[in-house]
Amino acid sequence: MSSLLVTSCKKDEEENENPPSTTVDFGTPPSAGIVTTGTVEVITEDNVRYHVIVAVNVCTVTIVETETDVVMIDLGPAFIQNFGTQIKAYADDIGKPISVIITHAHGDHFGNIDKFESSVVYAETSVVSELAANTTFAGLYTGEVTAVESSLTIGGLVFSFDKVSNAETNENAYIYLAAEKALFAEDLIYNQAHNYIREYTPLTAPDELTNWLNGLNELKTQFGGYSHVFVGHNGTRSDISTVIDENIAYLSDAQGLIKGTKQLTAGGFASTNQQVVDELASLYPDYVISALNLSLPDAFYPGDPGADWFAPVEFGDPPPASTITTGTVEVITEDNVRYHVINAVNACTVTIVESATDVVMIDLGPAFIANFGTQIKAYADAIGKPISVIITHAHGDHFGNIDKFASLDVYAETSVVAELAANTTFTGLYTGEVTAVESSLTLGGLVFSFDKVSNAETNENAYIYLAAEKALFA
Template sequence: MNGMVTVLDKGAVRIHSYMSPADTFHTTTQLIETSARIIAIDAQLLPAYTDEVIAYAKGLGKPLDRLIVTHAHPDHYNGAARFGAPVHALAEVREQIIARGDSKLPTGQVIPVIDFTPDVELVPGTEVIDGVPFVFEAVSGGEAADELLVKLPDQRVLIAQDLVYNDVHLYLGNNDITGWEKAVDALAAESGYDTVLAGHGLPTGPEVYAEVRRYLADARELLGDDGEAYKKAIVDRYPAHVGPFIIDIANRSLFGAGH
């Protein structure tokens, strides 16, 4: 396996957190295993890593009930069709995915938008699955225009996905540092959660909020009108972080195609 799986035993739920290699900036897929099924949260950018997740899930011996896509970034939905399960997403996220259109991989392969368009509208609220409450909340602004936050209150698990990165450079292409700061502050104010699942990086705890907040403050300080200068400055400040090329991707949105 190229990726890494971290297993967290939470009683009525076992969480299998798949993290891709550094070449796709440690993107995560969360497999939430209940007594009778598996709920997958977010796909992967590359088919090879998606297939690793699916092979691992099949090895658990339970049906894959659904794939939930938390937001409209290709590294979290490109492989959706390969799961062979209904794809759930917020209505706003579905619209944004359709608006982005076909996805082109670094290899040049094109994945048609129809292959990853969500087909089930996810409505915020609480759904009890096999006796386990799943709390779905919509969050606006930050890393993406709209994101889904998933809480497992009985297990004290908060599935933040791209509202939180763990030791990976942040994607700032949505150009909303203030919105992201507000979202992180709201997460930090949550009580009763001791496990946080990040969209990039290993599972962590509430201490990650201060780390993300610090990175955002540094980005606000360093982000001027020169993308290359910003990249050098932020990489120098966070030399151990994975995925500096995610800064290049963000810079194309922030500063234009020349970056």
């Protein structure tokens, strides 16, 4: 009896540890043709079926289908015409009760909530507060969002909830099915798409990208061995540790560029949002671009200042205009650059480009105006920053005062260097070396791009532009 009892108990324990597997007959999924505004991928496992709907802008809606229920994880954006109607039709076609989980308070994740008014809506507790404070959400959905503290069981599956705070946004929830080894990371992990870093505010605490990176490392530790990760942008991956590493690399690069610990490929450091965006686009050329440009000025509305990544430079007072008695001075101040435009009495112009750390003189005016060269040198010196010189072409009224700047670095477009070397007036004034610039030069964190027009006003006319600052020196 005792032996039989022990054997029986052991058998019961084994059955509890290894319950008999059951395979749900899910039948044929709805037609992918229902969703013309995106693509549908269906992944079927023993007791769960995932329908991954990727909108044309790669926003992703994941439908978790159990034997008895359907759970929508996020609902995509409202601005894609018919997308909300189509995902609702697709979910309805499965033919089971529908519940909704919203992971965070971004419109591209709750935008179609109005199509699901009759469904029960859930969110992680802190996300519920975020949604309640979001006027767009409140305008779309008047029902109650049920707060989930730790877990929720729907259709026999246990959806566990957790979050990372102050990362991609204030509160980013993630959900996981431990038994099924499925992670719904949403906007904490992107799949070969530029991360949305618009809300990064490095000038104030907390450092959101540091929090995000820490969260990713925790996700990798906890979920690296899972079978699936479903993301908020661009579908799903099965190589979870790899996709997390990709996000860590991307966010580390972004943080370094913004905080000045990573140089631009062209040299120097970023000082504008445009420089960061351009560099990330160059570093990750195969990534879907959509979220990246949302950090730029005017991204959301005319006059939108863009992401708050860089503090405006404190330039202080400019030198007194009275330093120049042989011309006039106009000062134009922008966030990270100040232009001092000096017009000589004969209308020849010298432009001084002042960055946070440097001064760049673009052309130097004519020698035949008495004291003009001495005065522009005194004015530039009064700014109190290292001075470099760019000469645009080999006319004396543009290089005539080069002798006043003999100890400084002088640059010119490659073909202009040859023109200057052949100009006896120039070589009589300046015995130093002019550095040839083929395409671009970084000075004081600003990228000066060079190009030219040949056989026009003279043999070689160079022009320079600051793309990020939208400034042309023609």
